[in-house]
Amino acid sequence: MLAAGGGVIVDVDGNSLIDLGSGIAVVSVGNAAESVVSRVQEQVAAFTHTCFMVTPYDGYVDVCEALAELTPGDHAKKSALFNSGAEAVENAVKIARVATGRDAVVVFDHAYHGRTNLTMAMTAKNMPYKNGFGPFAGEVYRAPMSYPFRDGLSGVEAAARAIDVIEKQVGAANLACVVIEPIQGEGGFVVPAPGFLPALAVWCAANGVVYVADEIQSGFCRTGDWFASDDEGVVPDLVTTAKGIAGGVPLAGVTGRAELMDAVHVGGLGGTYGGNPVACAAALGAIEEMRTHDLPARAREIGAIMASRLTSLQEEYAVIGDLRGRGAMMAIELCVPRTTDPDPVRAAAVSAYCHQHGVVTLTCGTWGNVFRFLPPLSISDELLHEAFDVVGEAFAATR
Numbered sequence: 001m002l003a004a005g006g007g008v009i010v011d012v013d014g015n016s017l018i019d020l021g022s023g024i025a026v027v028s029v030g031n032a033a034e035s036v037v038s039r040v041q042e043q044v045a046a047f048t049h050t051c052f053m054v055t056p057y058d059g060y061v062d063v064c065e066a067l068a069e070l071t072p073g074d075h076a077k078k079s080a081l082f083n084s085g086a087e088a089v090e091n092a093v094k095i096a097r098v099a100t101g102r103d104a105v106v107v108f109d110h111a112y113h114g115r116t117n118l119t120m121a122m123t124a125k126n127m128p129y130k131n132g133f134g135p136f137a138g139e140v141y142r143a144p145m146s147y148p149f150r151d152g153l154s155g156v157e158a159a160a161r162a163i164d165v166i167e168k169q170v171g172a173a174n175l176a177c178v179v180i181e182p183i184q185g186e187g188g189f190v191v192p193a194p195g196f197l198p199a200l201a202v203w204c205a206a207n208g209v210v211y212v213a214d215e216i217q218s219g220f221c222r223t224g225d226w227f228a229s230d231d232e233g234v235v236p237d238l239v240t241t242a243k244g245i246a247g248g249v250p251l252a253g254v255t256g257r258a259e260l261m262d263a264v265h266v267g268g269l270g271g272t273y274g275g276n277p278v279a280c281a282a283a284l285g286a287i288e289e290m291r292t293h294d295l296p297a298r299a300r301e302i303g304a305i306m307a308s309r310l311t312s313l314q315e316e317y318a319v320i321g322d323l324r325g326r327g328a329m330m331a332i333e334l335c336v337p338r339t340t341d342p343d344p345v346r347a348a349a350v351s352a353y354c355h356q357h358g359v360v361t362l363t364c365g366t367w368g369n370v371f372r373f374l375p376p377l378s379i380s381d382e383l384l385h386e387a388f389d390v391v392g393e394a395f396a397a398t399r
């Protein structure tokens, strides 16, 4: 790749591609966004590293203040910064374990939480994420997810099913935390039925279990709110962030109730590079872009365009079994018509056609049959329509 900007990627041969992936929901503010570039340039010329644990600096504190303000809930919050999403998830589990004095972790079917040893155990899908990489960390238990297209359950029913599994197979008294993506990412953009997340959060609160929202893919304006949890007013005890937080520079965070964060002994959390000054400058630049351009609102507009384009495609092509998502995080699931039998072959064919015709799309899902659309929030309506024209042609050409 040679260059990238507001939704266009130029490759080394000079070909332009429309970007519907944002490097997996990372460059939500656009690639090389102005405020990100200027703040990074300024920071890199001032100092590149001190290690926050040794010599603290303002940028780190400023990012934590922004996280406290933007994440759901108005309780007292604290944050710790890391380098990658997986590292943030690992640290959320560490915090929950110390704070509760319990070991067990509950995750869900189709979950994706990363590729380190603990997060591989938490991730559901074997190939390619886990196969041959075990043995995995213990005390990780999996509960059934709410997946309306496949289970037909209401949110309350699906929550009752999950809670029953947790109570019978784990026991609330052993459980440190429940970790859940409010809209699942790699697992297929599964949006739980309304009521599922609130019911889980209520059960967690009643049982002294830490409710952790993994907002690494769904956070930072992607779904039309600052965080996907906002949609149903769910206030997580801990929130993990990464991907969209810093406009393409590696940064991640755990933000949570001050009393939980403070339960950890001094020196218990950290890392050489966590919250590196250049990454913090990038995050402050990205957050500035999100605020200045009201990117939650823009994500809703993009979502409306995508929903209308995808609805017409679904009417035309029976292979599109489900259309789901929120804001600029939308997906279609391809199945043998009128069944829920996955059709990953058609998904791969449509994806290949799109790429050959200048549109970058991503697939995902446990069966590899889901198309996920994650355009940068800086994309224009024209470019978005142009991209979905190609997606439409791809369905026609692979019929």
Ligand SMILES: *Cc1c(COP(=O)(O)O)cnc(C)c1O
Pocket: 083, 084, 085, 086, 087, 089, 112, 113, 114, 115, 181, 185, 186, 214, 215, 216, 217, 218, 242, 243
């Ligand atoms: C990408 C992702 C992770 C892992 O983040 P990395 O930065 O790749 O380690 C964890 N959780 C979710 C929901 C993700 O989408």
